[in-house]
Amino acid sequence: MTETGVLLQQVVNGLSLGAMYALLAIGFTLVYGILELINFAHFNVFMVASFIGMWALQLLGISGQSRVLTGLALAGSLGFAFVVTMAAAGVIGVVIERVSLRPLRGVGGTAGMITTIGVSYILFNVILLTVGAGSENYPNPLPVHRWQLGQVVVELKEVLIWAVSLILMAGLHIFVSRTRLGKAMRATAQDAEAARMMGVDVDRVVVTAFFLGSALAGAAALIFGLYYNYTSFIIGYTAGLRALTAAVLGGIGSIPGAMVGGLLIGLIETLGGQLIAVRWTDVIIFSILVLVLVFVPAGLFGRAAPTKS
Amino acid sequence: MAELEESPASAPARPMSGSRLRVATLPLVARIPPRVRSRLAVGLLALAALLFPLLHANDADIDSAANALAFAALALGLNIVVGFAGLLDLGYAAFFAIGAYAYGAAASFQLQPEWSSFWEPFHWLDLVARLPGPAGGDVVHFQVSFWLMLPISAALAALFGVLFGAPTLRLKGDYLAIVTLGFGEIVPIVARNMPAVTNGAMGLNGVAAPQLFGYSFGISATPYYYVGVGLVALLIVTSLRLKESRIGRAWMAIREDEIAAAAMGVNRVRYKLLAFAIGAAFAGATGTFYVAKLQTATPEMFMFPVSVMVLVMIVFGGIGSVWGVVVGALLLQMLQSWFLEDLSQWLHGLGRLIDVAWLRHVELASSIELIFGVILVVMMLYRRQGLIPATRPMPALSLDQQAAQIQRGGFATLPVISPQPSPETGSLLAISGLTVSFGGLVALREVGLVVPRHGVVAVIGPNGSGKSTLFNAVTGLVTPDRGSVVMAGREIVGLPPHRVLECGIARTFQNLRLFPNLTVLENVMIGMHARLASGAAGALLRLPRTRREEEEARERALAILALFGNRLVPRAEHLASSLSYANRRRTEIARALASNPTLLLLDEPTAGMNPAETLELAEQIKSLNNSGLTIVLIEHKLDVVVSLADQVVVLDHGEKIAEGRPETVRNDEEVIRAYLGRSAAFA
Amino acid sequence: MLSRRAIILSLSSAAFAGVFVGARGRLLAADKSVTIGINLPFTGADAHDAELIKDGAMLAIDEASAAGGVGGYKIEVMQLDDGTATAGQYDPAQAATNARKMVGDDSVVAAIGPQMSGSGKAMSPILSQGGLATITPSSTNPDITNPKFAAQYRPGGKAIYFRTVTTDAYQGPNMANYFADTLKVKSVYVLDDSGAYGVGLANAFEAQAKKRGINVLGHDQLNPKEADYTTTRTKIKQLNPDAIYYGGVAQAGVKLVKQAYDIIPNVIKAGGDGVYGAEILKGAGFPAAQGWYATIAAPNVLENPDAAPFIEHFVKKYGQQPDNYSITAYDAALVILDAIKRVAASGKEVTRAAVRDAIQNSHVKTLQGEVSFDANGDIENRVISVFQITHNDKYPSDDVLHQYKYVGVAPASS
Incomplete structure (x- = not known):
């Protein structure tokens, strides 16, 4: 492989990684846009969802690397797994909101954020104490296909990630821009008080944001499991932190910002690892984040200046 | 415990009714004056802390307690950042690591450069030793004293705090949280990837034990415990003294309302950096203590969970409450390292006794993180103020204190307001060509205005006409696109809000920006921020000058409150958030007066007041003017405008459409069309 | 300072600790038991591996107990957790506390653990001071047993940090x-x-x-x-x-x-x-x-006829496969049990000093062949x-x- 070939291959790697971060980052951004709350529970909603996706596939008799499906059987079982995982993750998100965050609505400061840290700890330990700390051999019904495009190898799995991410993001875009509820969400994100006065049911909007964000985290979790054939109780932290960084980099509260931020973080991670060293990945990511925030305090796509006003 | 927080000086201000109630229930304790009571409690606590190793000679438990003290010290430091200044720091363990590795490198076998004459002076100072090296030549062995490294590590961590904070502290709270989290990630990675200094993942070897008068602390836990007690005691005193100083008030003002704090003269960047630096210094010193006690360190000891746990500790104990966070840290840390296993054993015993299988096998220790998560959520939902809340219970009011005495004829006496009556005449404030736009929207267009010395100018106009924007532009809260604002001959456009206040301009806010969780008295004292001088050293050492200044400030604040008769004085120790709407307006005016302004900008001072209260306040404003203060007010009530103003300026859609004597303006056709035509209120 | 501390310690131990130790001592004499400490990070990221190590050690101890104890002694276990929520994994500070707990309990004659060398570095000086031997089944950092650092990690002089695993x-x-x-x-x-x-x-x-x-x-x-x-x-x-x-x-x-x-x-x-x-x-x-x-870091386990039954028992008892450190932990427990047996057989009282010396002189047949230690505590079979x-x-x-x-x-x- 030539130097350019390697870099292109790292770009392919980065785009796959970035697509997952983007899906996860949207969850942070949706909730932040409406409640101005950084939802640390999202880290481990993602983790729990990866297990739910695994159990859904196992329910269909697909476990480990043993069964490879094609055609309709593949589409059907993946469809089932996506629906179950996204719905379950969405419900978990809604339950978290109802039980631990709604009573805190209107309480200023850091109370909400600290609560979500607590919820995150609870989810983490529930999985640790029930499932255990081992690594899971994630079901993999996908056939292996590779395409050699010049010096770059693209795998079927990667194409699947991009396709699913694009479909979900397009769906979200249509939902937010076309539907009544989606418009209400945007209005609430702009100005919650005005939206409330105009008759927007803010509670419903908040629940929707949590459901959608968590469902997208569910999709990201299933993609994650299928791509790496792996899950474990620890996956929430690093993935969540990267996605949160992506959301902030893009301008937290902005949906396009989360998408672009996710892809950027994915690319920074792979290209940084290639050109510098993997051991410095986090240092590179956070240095870039600080630099961006110093010069563009609202993030790349942020709306408001991030100083209190 | 709550009494311990109170400054001794504030104790006598407590109204009697509250304590009378307690005399009935707790005769013995209540008969001791609060000041003595708090000293007694602290004394008992100190005695218990000193005697503990003697009463409970279990090396492991003393060790647990010493570790818990280290976490109490961390909690105290984070409390300054999060609790006092309201800056959410999720990477606090980074400073802990910096302090730990600073001592680790300065007193271990890790760094052994070759001996050269450069090291002679250090050798003479006993900071390094000369040892035969493995390769033949001599090497330098660092052996800097623990006691010397404590302040050095603190300073080093503070330096990192400032370096790191300077570019990021301007960010909004949530952004800051993410950036600090990133810093918390980076520091252990750097420690891992710099094995030359830290020995990387393998961990430091042979970190020296502290020595005192030639006696090495060695391995027994007891001497470390006493160092821990000393450290925590020092940090408690530091925290309490800072909290009750001008600095502490500035921090809490930033926490409560950054904009109002800036408008009251607090230099936000400087005080945030100071909080970050002091918080980091606490962690740095603690890191040195911790690594000296453990005599080894690995990067894994300083990861994200540490930052989160310290946050859990202060949330549990009570954010902002000095004693609360200490208790929170001690309880949680000792729960996991000491009590939990006993509790598990006890449950197993219970399980055997009542023959319940799961009780016999339950291992609480492995569920500790789950327990902490539950604690965090439950505390946030049901007891956000923590075990020992930072705010004191409010003294109850007696009946006559509740009954307001209506004052007529303005303020009776005004010796506390001394606006340096100036012999000069002419304009005090001259605004010209002021243009402010937000995106495409022009909020002010080429507005000019002259405020004569000792005059009263009213700014009127329909909602959205740019009145408040005018105030914001003058006070530096928004930066105008063009134009000039000259205050007493000095251009002030471009100055940050706290500098504008220093020029003698104080303001109130239309939508009320008091510091809700501070007392009325504290609110007013924050108004004096720019007029006081004492710094950190004065506050920590309680220098006579500082104490005198504080005492005078306090008296003056009370005197300013007394201007409003019995409306505010009985409520001086009440939280601002508990006040009635009208009293909040009065407190805001008192806070503005406290800064000793020459020009007072009042933004709808009578909004929400009934006619009697309005009349009372209008007369009070008039008397302020009579005593020499220049006043600009935004007002909707025409009778107030007519009775107070020498001159009226009318804004509409960001443009000045008329100005002149109230009577003239009232009859101006354009004004009637633009303003009166649309507003029935102006009748 | 020194003298005051000495007074403090002697006073307090006489007045308070003495009472409990005395009571405990009487209790011991009645049913003749000794305790083996187990210190592993059961909380946090390493919990899974810690569990497998504990299971390996417990298998050996349970087998010995089922056979009626060792040399007339009942074997008790003091299980300690050096993982904390604060660190989110193994925590050297807690490991140090646990070392003090074991040293402070006279019935503890030997210990198994720690899992991580980071904990080992914090524990070793304390264990050395208390004369308590520990056998680690998994900590491989050479520093701890390196004679170069003897002053740091074994101020007591004798080796107390033994390994049934070779160093890096x-x-x-x-x-x-x-x-x-x-x-x-x-x-x-x-x-x-x-x-x-x-x-x-x-x-x-x-x-x-x-x-x-x-x-x-x-x-x-x-x-x-x-x-x-x-x-x-x-x-x-x-x-x-x-x-x-x-x-x-x-x-x-x-x-x-x-x-x-x-x-x-x-x-x-x-x-x-x-x-x-x-x-x-x-x-x-x-x-x-x-x-x-x-x-x-052992001879081929397969060749050992004991390996198959060990794995069979392990899987039956714990429902999962042992890992490599389950084997070294099992062996560590065998070494300690053998040492206790030899001390008891010699007619001497089973004290931690005697057990330490017995461990030092071990020639024990284990799953990984014969285990013996050099003067620093490292396993000789490399x-x-x-x-x-x-x-x-x-x-x-x-x-x-x-x-x-x-x-x-x-x-x-x-």
Whole structure:
């Protein structure tokens, strides 16, 4: 492989990684846009969802690397797994909101954020104490296909990630821009008080944001499991932190910002690892984040200046 | 415990009714004056802390307690950042690591450069030793004293705090949280990837034990415990003294309302950096203590969970409450390292006794993180103020204190307001060509205005006409696109809000920006921020000058409150958030007066007041003017405008459409069309 | 200061502690029991491995108890957790506290643990002061038993930190020799998992590999909490080495095995004992794990007739496959039990000093052959066995005994 070939291959790697971060980052951004709350529970909603996706596939008799499906059987079982995982993750998100965050609505400061840290700890330990700390051999019904495009190898799995991410993001875009509820969400994100006065049911909007964000985290979790054939109780932290960084980099509260931020973080991670060293990945990511925030305090796509006003 | 927080000086201000109630229930304790009571409690606590190793000679438990003290010290430091200044720091363990590795490198076998004459002076100072090296030549062995490294590590961590904070502290709270989290990630990675200094993942070897008068602390836990007690005691005193100083008030003002704090003269960047630096210094010193006690360190000891746990500790104990966070840290840390296993054993015993299988096998220790998560959520939902809340219970009011005495004829006496009556005449404030736009929207267009010395100018106009924007532009809260604002001959456009206040301009806010969780008295004292001088050293050492200044400030604040008769004085120790709407307006005016302004900008001072209260306040404003203060007010009530103003300026859609004597303006056709035509209120 | 402290201690122990110790002492005399301390990080990220180690040790202790105790003594266990929520994993500060707990309880005559060298560094001075021997089944950092650091880690003089596992000083270098001699590797890319064990192993390997003229194309670190190793994979593919060597435990190992599979097919892949175990087989599965080399710091377990029944018992009792450290923990417990037995048989009182001396003079037959220790506490048997994962579909795919094929001994450096 030539130097350019390697870099292109790292770009392919980065785009796959970035697509997952983007899906996860949207969850942070949706909730932040409406409640101005950084939802640390999202880290481990993602983790729990990866297990739910695994159990859904196992329910269909697909476990480990043993069964490879094609055609309709593949589409059907993946469809089932996506629906179950996204719905379950969405419900978990809604339950978290109802039980631990709604009573805190209107309480200023850091109370909400600290609560979500607590919820995150609870989810983490529930999985640790029930499932255990081992690594899971994630079901993999996908056939292996590779395409050699010049010096770059693209795998079927990667194409699947991009396709699913694009479909979900397009769906979200249509939902937010076309539907009544989606418009209400945007209005609430702009100005919650005005939206409330105009008759927007803010509670419903908040629940929707949590459901959608968590469902997208569910999709990201299933993609994650299928791509790496792996899950474990620890996956929430690093993935969540990267996605949160992506959301902030893009301008937290902005949906396009989360998408672009996710892809950027994915690319920074792979290209940084290639050109510098993997051991410095986090240092590179956070240095870039600080630099961006110093010069563009609202993030790349942020709306408001991030100083209190 | 709550009494311990109170400054001794504030104790006598407590109204009697509250304590009378307690005399009935707790005769013995209540008969001791609060000041003595708090000293007694602290004394008992100190005695218990000193005697503990003697009463409970279990090396492991003393060790647990010493570790818990280290976490109490961390909690105290984070409390300054999060609790006092309201800056959410999720990477606090980074400073802990910096302090730990600073001592680790300065007193271990890790760094052994070759001996050269450069090291002679250090050798003479006993900071390094000369040892035969493995390769033949001599090497330098660092052996800097623990006691010397404590302040050095603190300073080093503070330096990192400032370096790191300077570019990021301007960010909004949530952004800051993410950036600090990133810093918390980076520091252990750097420690891992710099094995030359830290020995990387393998961990430091042979970190020296502290020595005192030639006696090495060695391995027994007891001497470390006493160092821990000393450290925590020092940090408690530091925290309490800072909290009750001008600095502490500035921090809490930033926490409560950054904009109002800036408008009251607090230099936000400087005080945030100071909080970050002091918080980091606490962690740095603690890191040195911790690594000296453990005599080894690995990067894994300083990861994200540490930052989160310290946050859990202060949330549990009570954010902002000095004693609360200490208790929170001690309880949680000792729960996991000491009590939990006993509790598990006890449950197993219970399980055997009542023959319940799961009780016999339950291992609480492995569920500790789950327990902490539950604690965090439950505390946030049901007891956000923590075990020992930072705010004191409010003294109850007696009946006559509740009954307001209506004052007529303005303020009776005004010796506390001394606006340096100036012999000069002419304009005090001259605004010209002021243009402010937000995106495409022009909020002010080429507005000019002259405020004569000792005059009263009213700014009127329909909602959205740019009145408040005018105030914001003058006070530096928004930066105008063009134009000039000259205050007493000095251009002030471009100055940050706290500098504008220093020029003698104080303001109130239309939508009320008091510091809700501070007392009325504290609110007013924050108004004096720019007029006081004492710094950190004065506050920590309680220098006579500082104490005198504080005492005078306090008296003056009370005197300013007394201007409003019995409306505010009985409520001086009440939280601002508990006040009635009208009293909040009065407190805001008192806070503005406290800064000793020459020009007072009042933004709808009578909004929400009934006619009697309005009349009372209008007369009070008039008397302020009579005593020499220049006043600009935004007002909707025409009778107030007519009775107070020498001159009226009318804004509409960001443009000045008329100005002149109230009577003239009232009859101006354009004004009637633009303003009166649309507003029935102006009748 | 010194004298005051001495007074304080003597006063307090006489007045308070003495009462409890006295009561406890009487209790002991009645049913003649001794306690073995077990200190492992049951909280946090390492909990799973800690559990497997504990299970290994407990299997030996339970077997001894079922046989009526050892030398007339009932064996009690004091189980301590040096993982804390504060650290989120093993916590050296808690390890130090636990060392004090064990030292402070006179009935504790020996200990098993710690899992991590970071904890070991904090515990060793305290255990040395208290004269309490511990046997670690898994901590491999050479510093702790290195005579160079004796003043730091054993101020009491005698060795108290014994190991039933060799230090990084052998496993990595011997595998480098095996690479050069047997596998004829010319170039290698080295990875570690950023933990103390992995870094130590990989660094030792790298140093010896360079000495043997193998071209080390690079050395990078995997973040065990990160899932994506495709960056590293692509990097390796570009450099096209003959082999990769991974120093680290299964947590990152599983993901590396998965993601390295068939993207870099013709590369020899090898690791230390972190790659030997059910976790790798179960987590990575076949065909991903096929062909990986792994070493263990013991003679071929397969040749030992006791190995099969041990694994059978283990699986039956705990419902999962033992890992390599379950075996070394089992052996550590065997050594301690044997030492207690010998002390009791000699007619002396079973004290921790006597047990320590007995451990020092051990010649115990264990799953990994005869265990004996040198003067520093390191295991004398330094045979490094090399295995290759070779799928045998007659057995369950996570059956360690049958999926790892013994391929020989990694030669020691001369």
